[in-house]
Amino acid sequence: MVSARSYAGYPVLAPREVPEEWRPTKARYVNKGDRWVGSTISAGNRWELGFLTSQNLYLAVNQSDEPSRAFVAAVTRSATEDGKVTVDRYTWTKMISPDGRTRALVTRIGSSTAVIVADASYPLLTDFAGMLTMS
Structure with missing residues (x-):
């Protein structure tokens, strides 16, 4: 997280704290042009922080300054809009994958662009959004 906040060039989101039973499973940051996963080259400065919840659900915040349409499609499995929700001072677009x-x-x-993603209900995602901070 320190690298992301030092080099990203945008305010990096991370939770202030998470439930004690959650386990961090992934934290990675790459600069634009660096290898992201496998042979994929990152189109922007990209950050991902993931957790395994007490129900063994993977939940992550992904963030990048790359073109948002391609980034969102990749992270959300080509999800489509499903409404809006406001958490703290941000309005988030709810999205759902084609298979639901x-x-x-x-x-x-x-x-x-920040994306919270999980194979879980919207309430879990909105709760996680409320945990996020930029400092």
Whole structure:
């Protein structure tokens, strides 16, 4: 997280705290042009922080300043809009994958797009959104 906040060029989201039974499983940051996963080259400065919840659900916040349409499609499994929800001072677009399995919340934070994604209900995602901070 320190690298992301130092180099991203946008306000990086991370939770202040999470429930004690959640386990962090992934934290990674790459600069634009660096390898993201496998042979995929990142189209922007990209950050991901993931947790396994007490129900063994993977939940992550992904953030990038790459073109948002392609980034959102990749992270959400080509989800479509499913309404809006406001958490704290941000309005998030609710999204659902074509098979109904994956849900996401998407918003703009500065020059970046932030995506919370999980194979879980919207209430879990909105609760997680409420845990996020930029400091």
